[in-house]
Amino acid sequence: MKTIVLASGSPRRKTLLNKIDLTFTVTPSEVDEHYNPQWSPAEIVRTLAQRKAEDIAPKYNHGLIIGADTIVAFNDSILEKPSSSSDAKTMLQKLSGKTHEVLTGVTLIKTDNDNNIISQTTFVEKTEVIFGDLDPKLVNAYVATGSPMDKAGAYGIQDPHGALFVKEIRGDYYNVVGFPLHRFYNTMKSFAPDFLAHQ
Numbered sequence: 001m002k003t004i005v006l007a008s009g010s011p012r013r014k015t016l017l018n019k020i021d022l023t024f025t026v027t028p029s030e031v032d033e034h035y036n037p038q039w040s041p042a043e044i045v046r047t048l049a050q051r052k053a054e055d056i057a058p059k060y061n062h063g064l065i066i067g068a069d070t071i072v073a074f075n076d077s078i079l080e081k082p083s084s085s086s087d088a089k090t091m092l093q094k095l096s097g098k099t100h101e102v103l104t105g106v107t108l109i110k111t112d113n114d115n116n117i118i119s120q121t122t123f124v125e126k127t128e129v130i131f132g133d134l135d136p137k138l139v140n141a142y143v144a145t146g147s148p149m150d151k152a153g154a155y156g157i158q159d160p161h162g163a164l165f166v167k168e169i170r171g172d173y174y175n176v177v178g179f180p181l182h183r184f185y186n187t188m189k190s191f192a193p194d195f196l197a198h199q
Helices: 011-019 041-059 085-095 136-144 160-165 173-177 181-191 193-197
Strands: 003-006 063-074 077-079 099-111 117-131 166-170
Touching (some): 003 011, 041 063, 041 117, 117 173, 117 181, 136 160, 173 181, 181 193
Parallel strands (some): 003 063
Antiparallel strands (some): 063 099, 099 117
């Protein structure tokens, strides 16, 4: 029995994959997510996505494992999830009126009957996001909801407030939410068409 496994506990990734009627199971990876600060943003998401998928792969036979990692990059620095409300406000004001990048690395791994990795592929999707000038009152109201605290860059484009921050995007909207559906589906068609066929 072929199994598709999402190696992530992200509720947003789960929701996005449900949008394309994919039947899958969720087994979050608990692998170490530290990285070399000298790495480029693309190298970070590529490495962490691979690490997550490779962590879960040995648990499944005839599986397709999906590992993913998303970061927000601004002025050559990485904006992680905020550590406090004041940190979230600082991050958002830093992004006000400016352009930042959202990068997601996605790794797909296929396993054989004995849970061995037989093939894998990784890609990185990048989207540019342009914020308008943010009203401090709107920022404060958003941070007060607690919603920014589990999001890299301290915002979710799909949130009511987050939607008001974004003036323009260049690239895949769903990548900013947390998973690049278009690139993923087209990669699936070439890398693992048999897993799409049984859906």
